[in-house]
Amino acid sequence: MKRILFFHFVFCFSILAAMGQTFDNLPTPGEEKVIDNTPDSIAKALMSRPKPGSTRQGTNPVLFLIGNSTMRNGTLGNGNNGQWGWGYFFNKYFDGRKISVENQALGGMSTRTFYTDLWPAVREVLMPGDWVIVSIGHNDHADFFDAKRARGVIDGVDPDTMIVGFNQRKQVNDTVYSYGTYLRKYISEIRAKGANPILMSLTPRDAYDQKGKIVRKPQTQWAAYIAAIEGVPFVDLNEISGAKIDQFSRWKEQYHFFGDHIHTSAFGAELNARSAAEGIFYSVNPQLKPLQAMMLNVPLQAYGQKREKGKPMVFITGDSTVRNNDKDPDGMWGWGSQAGLIFDADKIVWENVAMAGRSTKTYLREGRWEKVYNALQPGDFVLLQFGHNDICPINDKKGRGVIPGTADTCHVYQMEADGSYEVAYSFGWYLRKFIDDCREKGATPILLSLTPRNEWPNGKIERRNNTYGKWYREVVEQTGVGFVDVHNISADFLDKKFASKDGTKSKQKASKYFNHDHTHTSLLGAQMNARSVAKGLRDIQSPLAKYLKAK
Numbered sequence: 001m002k003r004i005l006f007f008h009f010v011f012c013f014s015i016l017a018a019m020g021q022t023f024d025n026l027p028t029p030g031e032e033k034v035i036d037n038t039p040d041s042i043a044k045a046l047m048s049r050p051k052p053g054s055t056r057q058g059t060n061p062v063l064f065l066i067g068n069s070t071m072r073n074g075t076l077g078n079g080n081n082g083q084w085g086w087g088y089f090f091n092k093y094f095d096g097r098k099i100s101v102e103n104q105a106l107g108g109m110s111t112r113t114f115y116t117d118l119w120p121a122v123r124e125v126l127m128p129g130d131w132v133i134v135s136i137g138h139n140d141h142a143d144f145f146d147a148k149r150a151r152g153v154i155d156g157v158d159p160d161t162m163i164v165g166f167n168q169r170k171q172v173n174d175t176v177y178s179y180g181t182y183l184r185k186y187i188s189e190i191r192a193k194g195a196n197p198i199l200m201s202l203t204p205r206d207a208y209d210q211k212g213k214i215v216r217k218p219q220t221q222w223a224a225y226i227a228a229i230e231g232v233p234f235v236d237l238n239e240i241s242g243a244k245i246d247q248f249s250r251w252k253e254q255y256h257f258f259g260d261h262i263h264t265s266a267f268g269a270e271l272n273a274r275s276a277a278e279g280i281f282y283s284v285n286p287q288l289k290p291l292q293a294m295m296l297n298v299p300l301q302a303y304g305q306k307r308e309k310g311k312p313m314v315f316i317t318g319d320s321t322v323r324n325n326d327k328d329p330d331g332m333w334g335w336g337s338q339a340g341l342i343f344d345a346d347k348i349v350w351e352n353v354a355m356a357g358r359s360t361k362t363y364l365r366e367g368r369w370e371k372v373y374n375a376l377q378p379g380d381f382v383l384l385q386f387g388h389n390d391i392c393p394i395n396d397k398k399g400r401g402v403i404p405g406t407a408d409t410c411h412v413y414q415m416e417a418d419g420s421y422e423v424a425y426s427f428g429w430y431l432r433k434f435i436d437d438c439r440e441k442g443a444t445p446i447l448l449s450l451t452p453r454n455e456w457p458n459g460k461i462e463r464r465n466n467t468y469g470k471w472y473r474e475v476v477e478q479t480g481v482g483f484v485d486v487h488n489i490s491a492d493f494l495d496k497k498f499a500s501k502d503g504t505k506s507k508q509k510a511s512k513y514f515n516h517d518h519t520h521t522s523l524l525g526a527q528m529n530a531r532s533v534a535k536g537l538r539d540i541q542s543p544l545a546k547y548l549k550a551k
Helices: 039-048 086-093 111-125 179-192 219-230 237-245 250-255 266-281 286-292 335-341 360-365 368-375 427-440 468-479 486-498 503-513 523-539 543-547
Strands: 002-005 062-066 100-103 131-134 161-167 172-177 196-200 313-318 349-352 381-385 409-414 421-425 444-448 482-484
Touching: 062 111, 086 100, 086 266, 111 179, 131 179, 179 196, 179 219, 196 219, 196 266, 196 286, 219 237, 237 266, 250 427, 266 286, 313 335, 313 368, 335 349, 335 523, 360 368, 360 421, 360 427, 368 427, 381 427, 421 427, 427 444, 427 468, 444 468, 444 523, 444 543, 468 482, 468 486, 482 523, 486 503, 486 523, 503 523, 523 543
Parallel strands: 002 161, 062 100, 062 131, 131 196, 313 349, 313 381, 381 444, 444 482
Antiparallel strands: 161 172, 409 421
């Protein structure tokens, strides 16, 4: 056995560069100060983490998650610092009637400190049939015996390597083993309780190699080796998520992290949670079959069920001005219901996937945009028309509002509806995300300005060119996206018909194009806006124009 006596080690750490996103100067909501938990804050952390085994329902098994801040971030783990761990989102992939997912991860932990400080309480409640995912290692390359954390381990998998020294944090003599040895300890003790271990590689970090690919962590090979030697299922989370991120633009890759190069935003955490679930669900390892039988929601959800071979699709996104009840001849209609007036069904297939009441933020939050994104194929088109609901309160019960403008900015808000925390971005940021996602999939995004309202200041229809109009044009300048100015095309049409010195009379005359209020359109108004879309596509010589019906 090799024994190395440790007296003094000094490790140099690189300073993480600031991300491209900027933040406003509003105070972060909530009284809870968010910290990256380390053993010196363990008492506070233990009060916020679930008591090991407390989520068990009857005799159902529990899936325990063992990790660090990339799995569970902050003291409360609820995103109130804008950072999320993927364990928070993992339970949506499992049937809660059959198994509970218990996130026992804690920020700042290494394989070693989790094993010594937290693992005994988890190990004690393990029962036959339980599952344990071990995905930890981001903090392992650190000081061995320092006064603050003392969390470092020896690189590699050598079972005979150890370091002996005085642990200043614990004020005791201590022995440190290799990364692989700690993994073996977890595996042995999980199996001793009749439970099922799963080794999982680490989440990717915001770093590229010389080939322009996301760096793969060396712990991946070490964990894969131990899994093979011990006969344990292995999920290469680092590779599954890394391969996805490799397809992203650099801008998109960066917003999957928040505040630094390791910790993830909600986008990054959800991506890693899905990757972890896919790694289990699609594994051919027979040991995982019982767990796979308890999983849900793993296959991707997508629009595009109407797709016809040989034809591109155009997805129409937006709010109630695009899709409304669209049934009663005297009711409210969105122009997307009239797409058949302008598109040639022999050449293209369209799907109106807009939803009433949605803003850019809620369309994204509810998973509707994900279904568009998952459906996109090269050659498709996406019409993006949002705005009517975006400049609403940001954190009220509907939570539709976004930050006005187009800056690359964001802020954490506490939502009134359920007390949860959410990062809101600017109106332009959401539009840029949709545009970037379309281009990633080989589809063509086309930005549409919002439909005009039946308001007639000074006898001419209201123009919102100093707010939304300005922001649309800024996004066009930033991205080069095709832009159809539906707002002004329809407004020009209405002005030509109804403008007068008496705004009240103009509004009354134009009311046949609207229904219920000054925003929602009648069938006639929906048809007008659809024709404005067609006119705008022709005016800018959009590639989508060739799929329009002849005039």
